[in-house]
Amino acid sequence: MANAEPRWLRWALTGIALAFLFLFLALPLLAVFGEALAGGWRAFFAALKDREALSAIGLTLFIALFVLPFNVVIGVAAAWAIAKFDFRGKSLLITLIDLPFAVSPVVVGLVFLLIFGAQGLFGPWLSAHDIKVVFAVPGMVLVTLFITFPFVARELIPLMQAQGKDEEEAAISLGATGWQMFRRVTLPNIKWGLLYGVILANARAMGEFGAVSVVSGHIRGETNTLPLHVEILYNEYNAVGAFASASVLALLALVTLVAKTLVEWQMRKETEMLDTALTPEKVDQESETRP
Amino acid sequence: MSRLIRDFLLGLVVAGAVAASVPAFAESSLLNVSYDVARDFYKDYNPMFQKHWKAKTGEAVELKQSHAGSSKQVRAVADGLEADVVTMNQASDVDFLVEKGLVIKDYAKKFPNNASPYTSTMVFIVRKGNPKALQDWPDLVKPGVQVILPHPKSTGNGRYSYLAAWGFALKQPGGNDKTAQEFVSKLLRNAPLFAAGGRDATTTFMQRKIGDVLISFESEAELIAKEFGKGEFDVVYPSLSILTEFPVAIVEKVVDKRGTRKLAQEYLDYLWSKEGQENAAQNYLRPRDAELLKKFAAQFPAIKTFTVDEVFGGWPKAYPAHFKDGGTFDQIYQSK
Numbered sequence: 001m002a003n004a005e006p007r008w009l010r011w012a013l014t015g016i017a018l019a020f021l022f023l024f025l026a027l028p029l030l031a032v033f034g035e036a037l038a039g040g041w042r043a044f045f046a047a048l049k050d051r052e053a054l055s056a057i058g059l060t061l062f063i064a065l066f067v068l069p070f071n072v073v074i075g076v077a078a079a080w081a082i083a084k085f086d087f088r089g090k091s092l093l094i095t096l097i098d099l100p101f102a103v104s105p106v107v108v109g110l111v112f113l114l115i116f117g118a119q120g121l122f123g124p125w126l127s128a129h130d131i132k133v134v135f136a137v138p139g140m141v142l143v144t145l146f147i148t149f150p151f152v153a154r155e156l157i158p159l160m161q162a163q164g165k166d167e168e169e170a171a172i173s174l175g176a177t178g179w180q181m182f183r184r185v186t187l188p189n190i191k192w193g194l195l196y197g198v199i200l201a202n203a204r205a206m207g208e209f210g211a212v213s214v215v216s217g218h219i220r221g222e223t224n225t226l227p228l229h230v231e232i233l234y235n236e237y238n239a240v241g242a243f244a245s246a247s248v249l250a251l252l253a254l255v256t257l258v259a260k261t262l263v264e265w266q267m268r269k270e271t272e273m274l275d276t277a278l279t280p281e282k283v284d285q286e287s288e289t290r291p
Numbered sequence: 292m293s294r295l296i297r298d299f300l301l302g303l304v305v306a307g308a309v310a311a312s313v314p315a316f317a318e319s320s321l322l323n324v325s326y327d328v329a330r331d332f333y334k335d336y337n338p339m340f341q342k343h344w345k346a347k348t349g350e351a352v353e354l355k356q357s358h359a360g361s362s363k364q365v366r367a368v369a370d371g372l373e374a375d376v377v378t379m380n381q382a383s384d385v386d387f388l389v390e391k392g393l394v395i396k397d398y399a400k401k402f403p404n405n406a407s408p409y410t411s412t413m414v415f416i417v418r419k420g421n422p423k424a425l426q427d428w429p430d431l432v433k434p435g436v437q438v439i440l441p442h443p444k445s446t447g448n449g450r451y452s453y454l455a456a457w458g459f460a461l462k463q464p465g466g467n468d469k470t471a472q473e474f475v476s477k478l479l480r481n482a483p484l485f486a487a488g489g490r491d492a493t494t495t496f497m498q499r500k501i502g503d504v505l506i507s508f509e510s511e512a513e514l515i516a517k518e519f520g521k522g523e524f525d526v527v528y529p530s531l532s533i534l535t536e537f538p539v540a541i542v543e544k545v546v547d548k549r550g551t552r553k554l555a556q557e558y559l560d561y562l563w564s565k566e567g568q569e570n571a572a573q574n575y576l577r578p579r580d581a582e583l584l585k586k587f588a589a590q591f592p593a594i595k596t597f598t599v600d601e602v603f604g605g606w607p608k609a610y611p612a613h614f615k616d617g618g619t620f621d622q623i624y625q626s627k
Contacts, residue, residue: 118371127371127548135372217372218357218364219322232358235327235490237514 075152083160109214135217155197324374407536
């Protein structure tokens, strides 16, 4: 396709885009690693080997690993219900799923405080039974679950809607049980979309700051996640420690980015394969039915 | 697909192991909820106390710390963060817990020195060589001088800076509330911005190179030196400043529930021991112990100070008069 714009304009626009990209994405990333290594490699590793830093990394991974299976099960169930069935209140359900995207994370944290905090709705009861929810790991898991909930469902709903329910109906009519149909037909169809949703949810779970900060209580070595650890070290004038921890988060983000790209690539490859596999068959069928 | 599920389960087991390695709630443990820059102090103090407690009772004790902005911390305690003791940088934060019925009303009398084991004061941090020759408070209100301080309404440092200037003006010949308000209003007019907190003010001054002088805790000047280098700035002591107190208190409800009253009492009492006081001095906080203060005299230049109680009749009076909506800060700021 010929391009109407003069060459210099194209170059200028590309240049602006690249400069923007560098300024807002690459430069901050470089700055994080630069600050982290400002005190040399030794100080960098010492900051990460610190007991409190290790426990923050451990807790961050624990919360993410705990939250993801829930997200998968609930997300698939919700997407399944919405994409394959019609029922009353469906649009309400979709709105509810989107709610965590719309609410500010800090507000989410405060709402959990209002429900489970000492002055909150269930506070006195929980305190009387010696159950700790907020300012302990359960509260942090709960808010993370809330925040990351939409990712899997949101990723799967359009995918499942596009796929329709023909294949599932075929499986049932051939005598498959519900579980067999789900495992052999539905799951293989959505696996890449599911993985994509899980990756996004994971990135959010590990990086979440606002909501977790409200319900954490910041107890060192116990309820401190990596993003909270970064803030605290920075406020304590420990820049090297703060940026060393931040660089771990940045590395996690880079890994997520690579994984995301791989999954996207795999998804595209599969749909292309499916297309090329389907087209000749259709032609054959048509020529057969046509006498 | 079942492999994916298996991997998930495996991951959960690993994560569980990680979580288990985080020490669980032991029988004898104590949570100290504190302000953000107190970490260095308690990092050294806690092992000292553990040794002391072991020698005294033969028991091992686990000490846990929580640090964040002090107003946020007391809010968390009121919302159920189970702190056995709070160690704050301003009485108004502990007063909040009194209001909520978690700390007894006369907590300041339960320990010596107004329940503040160490003190500090507000000083000026100026550019290397003091190019604008800023020596005392009146130099800060001169036209063309840029003053950096945290927001007086929402931060502890900001409130102390504000009251320090107010008290100075009040104590000048012919000084009264009106001249003091005028003086502080001139000072605030010289502030190009209000930082969000102590750390933010430091970053503004040291890293972004905005302003001619930063008003800060004496103890924080050392932290700034640690990060930015000692030769990067000069510390100037004004002729008169405010004595900043760091009150500690037992959280009654929590120690009764957890049965940790004795431990909490001893933990705070020990702050006044020789070891505890010396640790304060080593962390650039002025010890109450007169002998030690003399020993570390090189580190703590003599400076005339006044307390919030002396000049303002205590925080319960000073806070609403100056920082609540419609207080002097709002009056100054609205006419600015």
